[in-house]
Amino acid sequence: MSDRLITIVRFIGLGFLEPVIRLARGEEAKKNLTEILKKIVAxxxxxxIFLFIWQTGSTALYNKEAAHRIEKAFNEQGQEGADAMALCIESGNVSCRPNTLPSPTQVKASFLSLLKDHKIIKADKKAFKEKTAEINKKRAEAGETLIVYTGRPSFVDQITTSLKTVFAGFLLAIFIAVPIGIALGLSETLKSSLNWLIQIFKPVSPVVWLLLVFMIVKTLNKNSDTDSSFLISFISVGLCSMWATLVNTIMGVSTVDKDILNVAKVLKLGPLQKVFKVILPSSLPLIFTGLRITLSVAWMVLIAIELLAQSPGLGSFVWEEFQNGANDSNSKIIVAMFVIGIIGFLLDRIMLTIQNFVSFNKN
Amino acid sequence: MAYLELNNIYKTYGKGTNATEVLSNINLHIEEGEFVAIVGFSGSGKTTLVNLINGLLKPTSGEVLFKGQPVIDTSHERGVIFQNYSLLPWLTVYQNISVAVKETFPKESKQFRDTRVKKYIEMVNLTPAIHKRPGELSGGMRQRVSIARALAMDPEMIIMDEPLGALDALTRGNLQDEILSIWDENKRTALLITNDVDEGIYMADRIIPLRPGPNATLGPEFKINIDRPRDKTLLNDDPEFKKTRNDIIEYLMEIGQERTTTSATEYILPELEPRHFD
Structure with a gap:
């Protein structure tokens, strides 16, 4: 049973847990302890160490900012003003707090407050739903539009929105890049006729893609009154991130092993059979490597795109907090940074697991 | 008219000044039910010759006739066993053979195909590994899958391109016997390409050496007048075996020497004397 567990743990990329399982089973105590030391304790x-450097760094920056403020007060209002400012900073008053890189403790506090805020909003939503349940029922019967909650989204809501956007973009990328990649990989003529397009548009920055999509969607969506910001952001994410999949699919399809193609010929597989039974399965590992890169690129550009497209999500959360300038805005931005990083890491791990699952040359 | 005929085959790779003629003036006639072996050095164009016969390649000039019809494409009538197994690595043993059976018998029932796949897996003794992927199998097992796949398509002729080249001596011996018994059972025509003279003598009715390329061509044929079934252990003492073996090896050595003497350019060495340190 534990052998199975080890295989699973390795499969999903959590190989560092292996010595713990082995130690718990009582296998080679010394060897597994050194492994644990290497893979977990280190x-x-x-x-x-990272937290320590962060703490010292933020304290140093805080002191510098405080000294600057006191000096400024001294220059403007003399000794009295400087003393007042020093006292004010000492008391931790919001109005004169030095605004700089937050310390780990502040970030943790912000994280907790964001969670608390989420609970409040959730409760609020629930109450709203209960309150409007009956009216909505009547409205639905009468065929009128329902009353929806329009309050401020919580941090967790922003994460969900971002994930939705990234998945919509990712799906779009798959639906565009994989079929086109297969077609280009199969036909040398198509490939050479469209290669310029790939080479030119591949390095284009996310911001420019966003503007391009904005130009098009704005015109197309003129008559409908739906909010086009989600549409714009997910299409941009898809367009920015699809290139890795496209290039990898072309590569995978056009470089199928010659021996394998010979088999297809000797078995006399039809053209469709050849594509689905031989070419696609053998290029699947490369396609999935591309998809993995695509998803991580999609998540990376998403923040910038949301920020510019004014579409709800983590990107606009970061931007709003930056514009807001409240006393805990900076630490909220750092919280968002960690959340973005961790979610990106998890997405990559999920893709890695799927990739391991579909690739046949495990050994 | 022979069963398989190769008439004045030339095969050139490349164009213009870069062209290298791999095969030149190949003439080969194989009768139905015959087992012919072609022996040659590595790099002499054996695989090119095989691919011309199975239809993967087209000759630059000359014609390949199979039952009187020119070979223009691959066919289910000619089963191929590749040198490097060429299994589809993402499919299990069963699926690898099932793909071939499905293509050859598209109209038969699922039941029929299933029994056929299982029968051939049984025949090469791979039933315990039926749901394994090629990556989990040893070289000998992979080659057995490849043999089972070729035979499951019920070809009239089996073309083998150094099928046992990468295997150890013991596995090799077993598979030679397996191939022979299958050939004997259904009296198919067989063409074996090999670099092992002993293997050729043990298995074939005729051995034809391929003179090394470029411009590879077939040498004189050697008939093997040893009764079947041949016994591998007794074969070593058979005077006929010894004689044929010596003749073929002598011939191959001769052309091997020819190759080295004709291709060697003379290098002028500087006149240097080793220095003496006292």
Missing amino acids: PIASIL
Whole structure:
């Protein structure tokens, strides 16, 4: 049973847990302890060092900012003003708090407050739903539009929105890049006639894609009154991120092993059979490598695109907090940074697991 | 008219000044039910010759006739066993053979195909590994899958391109016997390409050496007048075996030497004396 567990743990890329399982089973205590030291204790130590550097760095920046403020008050209002400012900073008053890189403790506090905020909003939503349940029922019967909650979204809501956008973009990328990639990989003529397009548009920045999509969607969507910001952001994400999949699919399809193609010929597979039974399966590992890159690129550009497209999500959360300038805005931005990083990491791990699952040359 | 005929085959790779003629003036006639072996050095164009016969390649000039019809494409009538197994790595043993059976017998029932696939897996003794992928099998097992796949398509002629080249001596011996018994059972025509003279003598009715390329061409044929079934252990003492073996090896050595003497350019070496350190 534990052998199975080890295989699963390795499969999903959590191989560092292997020595713990083996140790719990009582296997080679010394060897597994060194493994644990290497794979678990050392990373934890490095996290602690990171936090320490962050703490010292943010304290130093805080002191510098405070000194600057006191000096400024001294220059403008003399000694009295400087003393007042020093006292004010000492008391931790919001109005004169030095605004700089937040410390780990502040970030943690912000994280907790964001969670608390989420709970409040959730409760609020629930109450709203209960309150409007009956009216909505009547409205639905009468065929009128329903009353929906229009309050402020919580941080967790923003994450969900971002994930939705990234998945919509990712799906779009798959639906565009994989079929086109297969077609281009199969036909040398198509490939050479469209190669310029790929080479030119591949390095274009997300921001420019967003503007391009904006130009088109704005015109197409003129008559409908739906909010086009989601449409714009997910299409841009898809267009920015699809190139890795496109290039990898072309490569995978056009470089199928010659021996394998000979088999297809000797078996006399029809053209469709050849594509679905031989070419696609053998290029699947490369396609999935492309998809993995696509998803991580999609998540990376999503933040910038949401920020510019004014579409709800983590990107606009970061931008709003930056514009907001409240005393805990900076620490909220850092929270968002970590959340973005961790979600990106998890998405990559999920893709890696799927990739391991479909690739046949495991050994 | 022979069963398989190769008439004045030339095969050139490349064009213009870069062209290299791999095969020149190949003439080969194989009768129905015959087992012919072609022996040659590595790099002499054996695989090119095989691909011309199975239809993967087209000759630059000359014609390949199979039952009187020119070969223009691959056909289910000619089963191929490739040198490097060429299994589809994402499919299991069963699926690899089932793909071939489905293509050859598209109109038969599922039941029929299933029994056929299982029968051939049984025949090469791979039933315990039926749901394994090629990556999990040893070289000998993979080649057995490849043999089962070729035979499951019920070809009239089996073309084998150094099928046992990469295997160890013991596995090799077993598979030679397996191939022979299958050939004997259904009296198919067989063409074996090999670099092992002993293997050729043990298995074939005729051995034809391929003179090394470029411009590879077939040498004089050697008939093997040893009664079947041949016994591998007794074969070594058979005077006929010894004689044929010596003749073929002598011939191959001769052309091997020819190759080295004709291709060697003379290098002028500087007149240097080793220095003496006292």
